[in-house]
Amino acid sequence: MLEIRNLVVDIEDKRILNGLDLTVNTGEVAAIMGPNGSGKSTLSYVIAGKEDYTVVDGEILLDGESILELEPFERAAKGVFLAFQYPLEIPGVGTMTFLKAALNAQRKARGEAELTTPDLMRRVKAAATKLAIDPEMLKRPLNVGFSGGEKKRMEILQMALLEPSLCILDETDSGLDIDALKIVADGVNALRAPDRSSLVITHYQRLLDYIVPDTVHVMANGRVVRSGGKELAIELEANGYADYRQQAA
Amino acid sequence: MTAELSIIRTAAETELIERFSHVRPVLPGDGVVKRLRDEAFALFTASGLPHRRIEEWKYTDLRAFMRDAPPLALKPEGEAAARLLGQAPPLGDLATPQLTFANGHLVAAPSDLAGIEIVPLADALASGHPLTARMAGLEIARGNTALALNTAFMADGAIVHVRREAGAARLELRFVNGAAQSFATSPRLFIVVDDGAELDLVETHQGPDGLAYQVNSAVEIVAGAAARVSHVRVNDEGLGALAVSTLTVALGAGTDFKSFALTKGASVARHQIFLGCAGENATIALGGATMLRGRQHADTTLLLDHAVPHCTSRELFKTVVDDEAVGVFQGKIIVRPHAQKSDGRMMSAALLLSEGGTMNNKPELEIFADDVQCAHGATCGALDDDLLFYLMARGLPRPEAEALMVEAFLGEPLEFVVRDDVRDALAGLAATWLSERR
Numbered sequence: 048m049l050e051i052r053n054l055v056v057d058i059e060d061k062r063i064l065n066g067l068d069l070t071v072n073t074g075e076v077a078a079i080m081g082p083n084g085s086g087k088s089t090l091s092y093v094i095a096g097k098e099d100y101t102v103v104d105g106e107i108l109l110d111g112e113s114i115l116e117l118e119p120f121e122r123a124a125k126g127v128f129l130a131f132q133y134p135l136e137i138p139g140v141g142t143m144t145f146l147k148a149a150l151n152a153q154r155k156a157r158g159e160a161e162l163t164t165p166d167l168m169r170r171v172k173a174a175a176t177k178l179a180i181d182p183e184m185l186k187r188p189l190n191v192g193f194s195g196g197e198k199k200r201m202e203i204l205q206m207a208l209l210e211p212s213l214c215i216l217d218e219t220d221s222g223l224d225i226d227a228l229k230i231v232a233d234g235v236n237a238l239r240a241p242d243r244s245s246l247v248i249t250h251y252q253r254l255l256d257y258i259v260p261d262t263v264h265v266m267a268n269g270r271v272v273r274s275g276g277k278e279l280a281i282e283l284e285a286n287g288y289a290d291y292r293q294q295a296a
Numbered sequence: 297m298t299a300e301l302s303i304i305r306t307a308a309e310t311e312l313i314e315r316f317s318h319v320r321p322v323l324p325g326d327g328v329v330k331r332l333r334d335e336a337f338a339l340f341t342a343s344g345l346p347h348r349r350i351e352e353w354k355y356t357d358l359r360a361f362m363r364d365a366p367p368l369a370l371k372p373e374g375e376a377a378a379r380l381l382g383q384a385p386p387l388g389d390l391a392t393p394q395l396t397f398a399n400g401h402l403v404a405a406p407s408d409l410a411g412i413e414i415v416p417l418a419d420a421l422a423s424g425h426p427l428t429a430r431m432a433g434l435e436i437a438r439g440n441t442a443l444a445l446n447t448a449f450m451a452d453g454a455i456v457h458v459r460r461e462a463g464a465a466r467l468e469l470r471f472v473n474g475a476a477q478s479f480a481t482s483p484r485l486f487i488v489v490d491d492g493a494e495l496d497l498v499e500t501h502q503g504p505d506g507l508a509y510q511v512n513s514a515v516e517i518v519a520g521a522a523a524r525v526s527h528v529r530v531n532d533e534g535l536g537a538l539a540v541s542t543l544t545v546a547l548g549a550g551t552d553f554k555s556f557a558l559t560k561g562a563s564v565a566r567h568q569i570f571l572g573c574a575g576e577n578a579t580i581a582l583g584g585a586t587m588l589r590g591r592q593h594a595d596t597t598l599l600l601d602h603a604v605p606h607c608t609s610r611e612l613f614k615t616v617v618d619d620e621a622v623g624v625f626q627g628k629i630i631v632r633p634h635a636q637k638s639d640g641r642m643m644s645a646a647l648l649l650s651e652g653g654t655m656n657n658k659p660e661l662e663i664f665a666d667d668v669q670c671a672h673g674a675t676c677g678a679l680d681d682d683l684l685f686y687l688m689a690r691g692l693p694r695p696e697a698e699a700l701m702v703e704a705f706l707g708e709p710l711e712f713v714v715r716d717d718v719r720d721a722l723a724g725l726a727a728t729w730l731s732e733r734r
Contacts, residue, residue, distance in 0.1 A: 123691035135686045139704025153691035
């Protein structure tokens with residue numbers, strides 16, 4: 048379970064999150080919606096542990112434990128996974144090399160045995176097939192020369208392999224055509240589980256047609272200003288964010 | 297009023313002059329060789345040790361770095377040589393015929409390689425071997441003081457002549473240094489690869505940490521028409537060493553030449569490459585990976601002479617600088633007036649892992665022909681924080697994330713290494729260097 052209490056975050060003295068409260072129960076898929084600049088991506092980075100941000104106040108609890116003092120890799124080992132809005136290209140690092148390093152680093156941190164290469168290959172191939180990822184892509188350096196859709200699918204592949212307890216999807220729908228969106232959504236839905244929570248960040252309701260959320264939270268000016276069920280997303284699609292911009296200001 | 301002009305010499309310069317006058321009579325070689333030595337030494341006496349006011353040595357002030365001139369190393373005999381060689385781990389399991397050098401002296405060489413003639417340099421110089429007449433022949437290297445000092449003092453090494461019937465010949469030059477006292481050595485290799493012949497050459501230099509010794513080595517390669525030569529050099533000298541090395545290469549028409557240098561050793565290292573294209577349609581690939589930490593200083597200086605048309609060259613050098621270390625890359629491509637259709641691309645990239653590290657990058661093009669394609673580039677930067685975050689967010693602790701990125705950075709020039717077993721061994725050296733960082 049993820050609990051965020053009164054989170055206040057600055058970047059270079061500019062306030063981005065301003066007393067944000069949010070609870071995502073175990074097994075729940077929560078959607079975060081909101082206009083540009085409302086702090087959605089910042090929230091995802093702060094949960095994953097990016098250094099550029101200063102947490103001024105508040106608390107982030109994962110299963111009751113604070114993760115604010117933890118390094119990003121420690122948070123990952125505890126089950127936090129951030130699917131990036133813009134997955135990075137890493138020239139010179141082979142995709143398989145990266146997957147093996149990431150999986151084994153997390154297993155090591157949890158005191159589990161490292162995976163053998165054949166075992167890893169089997170897992171990767173099975174996950175890649177489900178996401179319609181061309182095996183040739185796995186031989187290339189990570190994300191280098193991948194299309195936008197391929198990069199997003201690679202993020203979901205990593206998520207499937209790492210089996211996190213908290214999945215954060217930061218605008219995973221951006222840059223995807225409808226077919227790619229369906230593949231990605233199917234990948235995310237396949238990971239729905241009673242012991243796994245998801246935070247789906249998006250501008251548009253469209254993604255939520257495919258990944259149907261349990262709860263929807265609206266962000267404006269650095270805080271959650273309204274929470275509701277999946278019908279809230281439909282209402283937003285119809286009326287836009289104008290009301291919330293005014294409300295927060 | 298008249299002013300007396302006198303040259304003020306450093307202690308090292310004075311010692312070198314005294315030493316040369318002492319050893320000159322006993323160094324191997326007759327009149328022709330003696331003349332070669334004298335001419336070379338005259339270059340040194342006229343200019344002294346190169347210093348920072350000489351353009352090519354601006355970033356590596358040899359006069360300041362070389363405080364003294366320790367005595368010349370004697371040849372370790374029998375058991376002493378075996379003990380010395382036993383102290384240095386070989387570079388992987390390369391199963392390649394080896395010429396072994398202890399403190400610059402040839403102590404073992406294969407004698408039964410079909411199509412390959414190997415003559416100890418001292419014997420070759422003393423007996424006036426016909427190939428000695430072709431030594432020190434590369435014009436663009438002639439004014440270089442470090443090479444001149446090697447020529448003046450060369451006492452041991454080898455002449456290697458690879459004939460076409462040798463097939464895909466492989467050789468390893470294994471230099472191991474070590475002694476109780478400081479010493480200096482100037483090994484010299486002269487390697488002739490005949491028309492159409494093929495040579496894969498691995499050159500390793502090792503020594504103990506904590507001993508201040510000086511190596512001024514030189515490898516001259518002359519490749520005939522359509523010859524194929526790949527060369528890998530590893531500087532794993534001890535961290536107290538002053539290691540100056542020169543590679544001169546003269547390429548015939550249609551040759552394929554590759555050279556890669558991995559540098560991680562020595563307190564002060566300077567690797568110089570002088571490459572001249574003497575025949576058209578040569579293909580050249582030069583690469584390097586340098587890893588520095590502590591207060592190490594390493595300089596790669598390259599002069600590539602497109603003297604004839606239709607030659608293609610690619611240069612990619614990468615340097616990783618940690619702590620207070622200093623890296624230097626100077627690369628110059630010259631395209632002579634008639635060398636049309638030359639194609640040269642040179643890149644030097646540096647990765648600074650610390651606040652205190654320094655990289656000096658100086659790529660240059662001198663183009664006198666009008667129908668050429670040449671480019672150069674130089675970069676210098678730190679590890680990308682966003683990439684590091686991406687890797688850490690996937691569970692990699694910072695040191696592992698950094699190591700993965702440094703390995704990826706160095707991996708590109710390592711592709712210049714032709715042999716898989718050699719490339720794996722070099723990647724292993726890089727991985728060890730990175731693991732020592734944690």
